[in-house]
Amino acid sequence: MLAIIAxxxxxxVAETADRDPGILTLVFSLARVVRxxxxxxxxxxxxxxxxxxxxNPL
Structure with a gap:
C-alpha cells in the first residue's frame, strides 16, 4: 500500500520544522536506560x- 502511495x-514531500529531530528520542531513551x-x-x-x-531496605 505504501508503494502505491509513494x-x-x-x-x-517537505517536512515541517516541528517534527522530532531525533534528539528528543535519544534523550528519552537515555533517561529510560539510566532509570x-x-x-x-x-x-x-x-x-x-x-x-x-x-x-531488607524494601
Whole structure:
C-alpha cells in the first residue's frame, strides 16, 4: 500500500520544522536506560544486604 502511495506523489514531500529531530528520542531513551540501570543496581544492593544478614531496605 505504501508503494502505491509513494509512486503517486509527484515530488519529494517537505517536512515541517516541528517534527522530532531525533534528539528528543535519544534523550528519552537515555533517561529510560539510566532509570532502569539505577533500579537494577538498587535491587542488587538490597539482595547483597539481605544475603549478608542485614535488614531488607524494601
Amino acid at each position: 509512486t503517486r506523489i509527484p515530488g519529494p 532502569h540501570g539505577s533500579k537494577a543496581a538498587f535491587a542488587r544492593r538490597c539482595a547483597l544486604a539481605e544475603a549478608a544478614g542485614g535488614p
